[in-house]
Amino acid sequence: MKLTALPLLLAPFMASALTQPQLDKMAAGLEVQYQVLAQSGAKACAKDLGDGHCFKARLTLTLPFDQPDTHWQLYLGLVNPVQSFTSDSLAIRHLNGDLHQITPKVPFEKGHPLHIDWYASFWQLSYGDSLPNFYLAAPGLKPALLAATRSVPGAVLPHQEMPFIKGELPHKRTLDDDTPVADANWYYGRYPEPVPASEIALLPNAAKVVAKGGRVKTHGFALDAKLAALTGLPASPDGLAVATRIEPDLGSEAYQLNIDNSGVTLAAGDEAGRFYGLETLSQLFDGASLPVVHIEDAPRYGFRGLHLDLARNFLGKAFVLQLIEEMAALKLNKLHLHLADDEGWRLAIPDLPELTAVASKRCHDLSERHCLLPMLGAGPVSTSRDGYLSVADYQDILKAAKARHIEVIPSLDMPGHSRAAIKAMEARFQATGDSQYRLVEPADSTRYQSVQYYNDNTLNPCLASTYAFTGKVFSALKAIHQQAGVPLKRYHIGADETAGAWADSPACRQLIKAGKVANTGQLLPYFLEKVTAQLDNLGIEAAAWSDGLEKVAREHLPAHVQANVWTPLYWGGEKVAHQMANAGFDVVYSFPELTYFDFPAAPDPQEPGYYWGTRYLDAAKLYAFMPDKLAANASQFKDRQQHPYQADHWPLEKPQNIKGIQAQLWSETVRSPAQAWYRLLPRLAIMADKAWHKAPWEALEGDARQQGEAAGYAQLSATISRHWLARWDKKALPYRIGPVGAEKRGNTYRLRATLPGLTIQVKPKGQDNWQSWQPGMALSAPFAARALTNTGRAGRAIWVNPQ
DSSP states (O other), X not given: OBGGGOOOXXXXXXXXXXXXXXXXXXXXXXXXXXXXEEEEOGGGSOTTSGGGOEEEEEEEEEOSSOBOOOOOEEEEEBSSOEEEEEOSSEEEEEXXXXXXXXXESSOBBTTBOEEEEEEEESOOOSGGGBOOOOEEEOTTSOOEEOGGGSOOTXXXXXXXXXXXXXXXXXXXXXXXXXXXXXXXXXXXXXXXXXXOOOSSOOSSOOSEEEEEEEEEEOSOEEOOHHHHHHXXXXXXXXXXXXXXXXXXXXXXXXXXXXXXXXXXXXXXXXXXXXXXXXXXXXXXXXXXXXXXXXXXXXXXOSEEEEEEEOSSSXXXXXXXXXXXXXXXXXXXXXXXXXXXXXXXXXXXXXXXXXXXXXXXXXXXXXXXXXXXXXXXXXXXXXXXXXXXBOHHHXXXXXXXXXXXXXXXXXXXXXXXXXXXXXXXXXXXXXXXXXXXXXXXXXXXXXXXOOTTSOSSOOOOTTOHHHHHHHHHHHHHHHHHHHHHTOOOOEEXXXXXXXXXXXXXXXXXXXXXXXXXXXXXXXXXXXXXXXXXXXHHHTTOEEEEXXXXXXXXXXXGSOXXXXXXXXXXXXXXXXXXXXXXXXXXXXXXXXXXXXXXXXXXXSSOTTSOSOOSSXXXXXXXXXXXXXXTOTGGGGGTOOOTTSOOOOOOOOOOSOGGGEEEEEEEEOOTTOOSHHHHHHHHTTHHHHHHHHHHOOOGGGGOOHHHHXXXXXXXXXXXXXXXXXXXXXXHHHTTOOOOOOOOEEEEETTEEXXXXXXXXXXXXXXXXXXXXXXXXXXXXXXXXXXXXXXXXXXXXXXXXXXXXXO
16 A cells, blocks of 8 residues: 555554553553564555555564454654555554654454565665664553563664564675674784884874883872863872963863873863863873873864764763763863754753753653654653753753863754754644744745655745844853853754755745745755854854855855865765865864764674664774865775765865864764763774874875774774773773684684674684683684673674685
């Protein structure tokens, strides 16, 4: 059945004979199995959906008892919307975003499964494309979460979190997809050859290190207690003397550190440089002594950032504060906080309480007067994945970041990705009748669908109330920052992925008729010009994603506007970045295939994350990135189908406008802090090194560059193992432990862990106990292998099969 032909399902509006105990019993006992059957050919797919691509999936529901009543609905999240379905017993329709509704055609009979097959857009190549927390609802009853689909507490990998997903998944998007299979041999080739860490092992690497031999013993440092606490150094009045001074001529964030038997001297270009010098000192201190050394250091880029999405799934204040500590230790200095999107508004705004009273929660309320629809597998009742930062919470984050020389850049996405704000302000209007901040134009009959399949998520740039709302939010943000003693320097508008809205808006037709804009294609530039002017009038610089800013004439915007360039290099990212820099934008590299940490770390269906930009972003790929030679990256990277691509070779006329790099952690599939740390570490450490330090091998060509890159990656991995794993273990940060790699050499196997500081264990087939692996150990495939930390935390086991 084609969904376009599906009549309105009346079950939600019919009186139900079900009782609450019956519905709860169904939810507790319903067996659920979801399976991808095949990546389908073009004939089965709707030509106008999913770029002509689709896959076939099956959902099977089984009850261990009879249930004759059919007045129930099952709600579930599907990342890829259903195009058509086939079933004699069930029907499905797409509601909005990822939310779908299933209704029964027949009653449940004990042990008799009900099946529904459907075709969905694009592909499913990862278990992480599924969403947990299906639930049942019936009129007049409280919704009930299906126990079989409940997120498994503490699970990091999607197949562990959602065991109702059954069977194998397709590996290729299309027949010509050349993505490799992530088996043990593939992993072996991606991991560095283990080497000893140098005595002076720093991350980020320093520009100049002169080791003079010997060590200075000390139990602590005669240092300001506050600075010592911020950098992890033990303060002691009778400890080693630390003399610091500011020398502006050294430059912003730069420092010079000298350690010898007489003590520590630290010269810095500014307070940030002093802080980074002490962070370096903290890395060098082993708890009892320091190396005798002279270091001169300064950052490669002034902008070294991380984008954190708190909107899709709220990770909480404590997580943000811990993240700020780790960012500071890695000398990162910008935290782009994504605080509002379609699925949630996560910051309290005084005088607009509905933004958090309604839009910080997801639950089963189809009217959305009390909460948003439960997108992204949120379930029927608001949980810890929802919530918001109070003004006090946010100000605590601002103060913690300022103390560590990190600028917080807030973002409340607009005009697209604004569904949370739209629904909250509509709830406000319906409750009070006050239309001052209403974001809905009732007469607008435009039909559109966003990239995430919403039909109602875009602010209308032709309504005066839109700018009343943005002005109110901007002014409130500025006041919140001022009250915290942390002035708001920069605000990120968003401006990305704006769907084809406004075509049938009477207000927009009137605006066009009045000659203020030429056509609907000019409405996004019109919006951006107005909101950047609002920010400029408040003394706040604007930032936005490049796809929105590309549509605006540079001369119509304020003097300083930051552009996060997120076009993949293989789709013309170099051209976009250089064009925007040449036009006068402050460019921050945010290329998805190299900076999106929500992408999988391997082309492995068990690795979490979306993969629209690349099937994998592992440590080796990240380390190989050459940000100062964008065209040269085409010689070592491929497109998302693993095909070679041609570099743009677009001229860069204003290199001074390339400001830095920003990593991104989008949270659509990040449902807990543990899942966030799994994605962030150790990749964030490698990105920090890339943003602070230009490795010498980047200036080389050919074999010399490849050899230098391999040596540099091996040494950086050794540094992470020597210093950072112990730090993260102590803080109980569950960094990723990748599967063990294996390569057969003659009659033996050589094994490698993702990092050299991890222990490797093996278990031959048929045995129950793990045993430590040593080089040269006799092994016969098949056998399982896994890596362990010093604290005994194990990574995912992988089977090594005969070659």
